[in-house]
Amino acid sequence: MTRVDLIVLNGTLVTMDRDRRVIQDAGIAIERGRIVAVGSSRDIARMYTAPERIEAAGKIIIPGLINGHTHVPMTLFRGLADDLDLQDWLTKYIFPAEAKNVTEEFVRAGTRLGLAEMIRGGTTTYCDMYYFEDAIADETAKAGVRGVLGETVIDFPVADNKTNAEAMAYVERFVQKWKGHELIVPAIAPHAPYTVSEEHLKAIRAFSDRTGAPIVTHISETKREVDDSIKAKGASPVDYLARIGFLNDRVIGAHLVWPSDEEIQILKREGVGVVHNPQSNMKLASGVAPVPKMMAAGLRVGLGTDGAASNNDLSMWEEMDTTAKLHKVFSGDPKVMSAEEAFSLATIGSARALHLEKEIGSVEKGKRADLVIVNRDSLNQIPLYNVYSDLVYATKASDVETVVINGRVVMRDRRLLTLDEAAIKEGARVFRERIIKSLGSAAPPQ
């Protein structure tokens, strides 16, 4: 018998490996944060012993879900301004509310709220872009969650940095501090090609080349962005970014709602990760990204929720369900995206979009032990015929029971083990009062 840290036994395992194996009565052995064996429960139980065991009989074991794009502290702005288009929403509500409220304390409280929601919903990795990202990294590491965390660089004064020089110095310290951490991948996050100058974008690319830090950004979110880009720069956003030498296989681009066919080829050639955010794009009426076309072209496509102010939750279950249905109705073809494909976007697809597919995204020997045990006994799941159909169209975040990240159990039988849920809720309510007061007559009707 080999002694390991943790074993999981007797579940139906949806591996999301190359062969898309689904193993009945599966067992998994975990040692020092990594999966050391996957097989039949009988074999795993015969070969391994561990001080900690998870019994998954009658349940589904899946790779941890990966939220490819969010702004986690924005949970505190959830429902603050709805039913607006992107420019009004951003310039009349979100930017002013951020200017008046975002402090390190705000960011920590919002991050803890988002982390608790994500763990409860089976999200084990998320990719973020916000301010005070060092505090976000600290909270994320303490909660035991994995993150690709990008400090925002934008060409106007923001909460944590007032100038580009300050922002670049912050990012330098931030990346040096967290580089090599087993949960945190520090990144640099230029907000968008229309809010960061060409000179600054080139400096960001040079910084990434020197440090290896991923670049998280928004690209081609609205038709207006494309029209403005053509007018101002003579090229649509992807084309422009390629021309200035910004794109490569460390770039993670959110949205990509409006790329042309030629731009899809550029994204493919440069190895850019693409994160689809269907609910946010629907809510802001930004459009429908050509995801089936991008998948057919072999792009690195994943899935994200975007910030909670434009979604308004961080559930990857809703996002998968919405993705499959949105592309069916938009194309008029119910076969354009299957449940299995939608599930792949939230797991191995997002891992590829974050350039982390060698480490996460599937349950396989050698990968990080990020996995989720899902109940299959809720009324909304019964009876069960096909596991992917069940996961994408019927399962809810509330059906997630147990969550393991990097071999550590962070939720067991619906009990959060690394976060204090009551304190988090109380903290968020305190910020709600402050935010309403800060907006004065511009506060939304209650």
Ligand SMILES: [Zn+2]
């Ligand atoms: Zn975003």
